Amino acid sequence: MRTTIIFVRHAHSTYSPDELGRxxxxxxxxxxxxxxxxxxxxxxxxxxxxxxxxxxxxxEAIAEFIDQKVIIDNGFMERKLSDQPVGDFEFAIREVWKNPTFSLIGGESNEIAQLRGIEATLKVLDLYEGKNIAIGTHGNIMVLIMNYFEDRFDFSFWKNLQMPDAYKLIFENKQVLEVMRLSMEK
Known part of the structure; x- marks a missing residue:
């Protein structure tokens, strides 16, 4: 039975140090x-x-449209890069993508973040087999999840994401059959 997951990278946000409430x-x-x-x-x-x-x-708007509540799942949180402010974000991101086991102080390596995201994704595939699921998430964790299934989703792919952006993955038996970008252009 086919299951569709559409990963939706969040839209542009107003910067604040409050990651959770931004x-x-x-x-x-x-x-x-x-x-x-x-x-x-x-x-x-x-x-x-x-x-x-x-x-x-x-x-939220798509949940309202289908008359459902948004289900919160911590597995789809953005990867924690560090527990301290990162001076050179670009350098830090490049380093964690270059070495999957590397992490900054208090942060998640690609390997650890990917494992968290994959556990959440496999749980969704088990719970909602045969359904069409939209998942609101973040660029890094989204690409790490996609990278688990196909290695073409890498640092370069991440750098070219839009805000928001959406990728539709069609699964059968927890294997990806097809990946396509959903365009917002008219």
Missing amino acids: PLSSKGFTDAATMSEVLKKESIDIVISSPYKRAVQTV
């Missing part, structure tokens, strides 16, 4: 509404999200 910006809300229109065409059955406010806000 909301969408006005542009983010506009783009999230457009993303919801795209998702309406996908016959979504279930909506899951990272607990981060910006991820939830990106998929």
